[in-house]
Amino acid sequence: MLLHRLRLLPFLPAYVAVYFLFLYLPILLLPVFSFNDAATTTLPLAGFTTKWYASLWGNTVLLQAARNSLIVGVCVALISTILGICAARAITRYRFRGQRPATGLIMAPLFLPEIIVAVSLLMIVLQMGLELSLVTVILGQVVFCIPYSMSVLVSGFEGFDRSLEEASYDLGETAIGTFRRVTLPVVAPAIVSSLLVTFTISLDEFILAFFLSGTEPTLPVYIWGQLRFAAKLPGVLALGSLMILASVVLLTVAEVMRRRAERRTQATLVP
C-alpha cells in the first residue's frame, strides 16, 4: 500500500492541478484582457485600463439587453422554481402510477440537444401565430430550467420527516397552513438555491434566447451580435467578465444555501 501511494501520489495531484488549470485559465483570461490597454488579445499585456468598462455605460442597446435579461431571468427563476416545487414535492412525498414517465418527461431537456428543444419551441410558437418576444424566451427557458430546479429541490426535500407534517395535521392545521408553517421553513434554503441556479442559467442561456427572442435581445444574444466585429471585442470582454463575476457570486450563494438545506433536513431526522 505504501509503495502504491508513493508511486501514485506525486503524479495524480499534478494531473489534477493541470486539469484545474485547463478548467480555469480560459475563464480567467476574459477578465485579464478586459483590463488590457489594447484592442487585440495578444501577449505580452499592454498596460492597465478601465476604459472598456467605462465604454459599457453609455451603450443604450447594451443596457436595454441587460434589462431584458434581468426581466427574463427573474420570471424564469420564479416560474421554474414554482413548477419545480410542485414536481419535487410530488415525487418525494407521494407515490403514484406514472411517476417515472412523468419525471422522465420533465427531466428530458437535460438529455436532448438544446437546438432540438429550441427548434421545436420555435415551430409551436409560430404555428400558434404568436409573436416572438421576451415572453416566448421565458416560456422556453422555463422548460430548460425545470430539471435543474428539480434536482436542487429534490435533494432538499428528500429526508424531510413526514411525521412533522402529520403532527401538524393532527393538531388541526390545514394543508396550506402546514406547508407554510412546517414544510416551508425547512425547505426554504433549497428553494432559494433553486431560484439562484435557475436565474444564473437563464442569464447565461443563449440558444433558446437566440431562436425565441425576436427583436428583443438578451445579453448573450447581444454579445453574439457583437462578436462579428473585431473592434467590439474589448467591450465584450468587459461585459463578459461582469457576467462571469455575477454567475460565480450567485452560484456560491446558491451552494451555501443548498448545504444549509441539506443540514436542516438532516437535523429534522434526528429524533
Added chain:
Amino acid sequence: MSSAAIASSPEAVKPAPGSRWMRSEEARGLAMISPTLIYALALLLVPVTLVVAYSFWTQNYLEIDRTFTFENYRQALTEPIYRDLFIRSLWISLVTSAVTVGFSYPVAWFISFHGGAHKNLWLFLVTIPCWTSYLLRVMSWKVILGYGGVLNTGLMSVGLIDEPITSLLYNANAVVITLVHSWAAFAILPIYVSLQKIDRSLIEAARDLGDGPMRAFLRVTLPLSMAGVVSAFLIVMIPTVGDYVTPKLVGGKDGVMIATAIQAQFGKGANWPLGAALSVTTMVLVSLVAAAVVLALRFAVRRIR
C-alpha cells in the same frame, strides 16, 4: 401503525382498485405534479411531436402539404452535404465524450479517494467553470487559439515559435477542445457518484488476495464505477452532437456540424419539414451510436474481468 408501514403497504397488500386510500395518495401525487407535467407536455412533448409530424410532411413555398412522405428523410440521408455533416457531428461528439470521460475519470477518482474532508468543495470548484456562460467560454477559446491569439503571441514572445501556428483555430480539433472544456463537470459528477458508492472493503479484499493496485483497479474499481462512466458518456455525447455555438465560433469551414444546417432550414432556408427531418435523424443516429458505445463499454469491462 407507523407511517413507514403505511407507506410500504401497497407493495405488500394490493388494495382493491378504487379504494379510498389508493385514490387519495395517487390523486394527491398527481394533483401535485400536474402543473409541471402539463407545462412539460405543452411545451416539450407537443412541440417535439410536432417536429416529428413535420418531418413527414412537405412544403411548397408557404403551403404545408400534409401528405405522409419519406422524401425529407431521403434527402437528409442521401444528400452528400447532410451525410458529411451527420458523420462529422457524430464523430466529434464521440471523440469529445471519450476524451472528456478519459481525462475526467482520474480527477473524479482523486476527489472520491483522496478528497479528504472537503469533497464538496472540490466538486463545487469543478462545477463553477461549467456554470459560467457557455457563449463566453467558447469565445475565450477563440481568443486563446486565434491567429493573433494568446497561445500564438505567447509562444512567439517566449521565442518557442517564429510565426503563428495557423492550424489551431477553425477546425474540428478546436471544436473538440472547446467542447471538452465545456462538459468536464458533467462527466466528473456521475463518475464521482458511482465511485462514492463503491464499498471500499472490496478493494481492500482484492489487495489482500494478492492483486496489485492496477489489477485491483481494473477488476474492482473500474467495473463497479461503470454505471457512472456510461452516464457521463451519454450526458456529454447526446447534447454535444447538436451543438451550435462552438462549431460556429471556432469550427471554421472544416468544423461545421449538423446544428448549422438545422438552423438554416428554420431561418433563411425556411424548409421546416427538412429541418424537422434533420432534427429527428440527429436524435435517432445519436441514440444508436450511444447505444452501441454503451454495449461496447459493457463488453470491454467484462473482458477485463
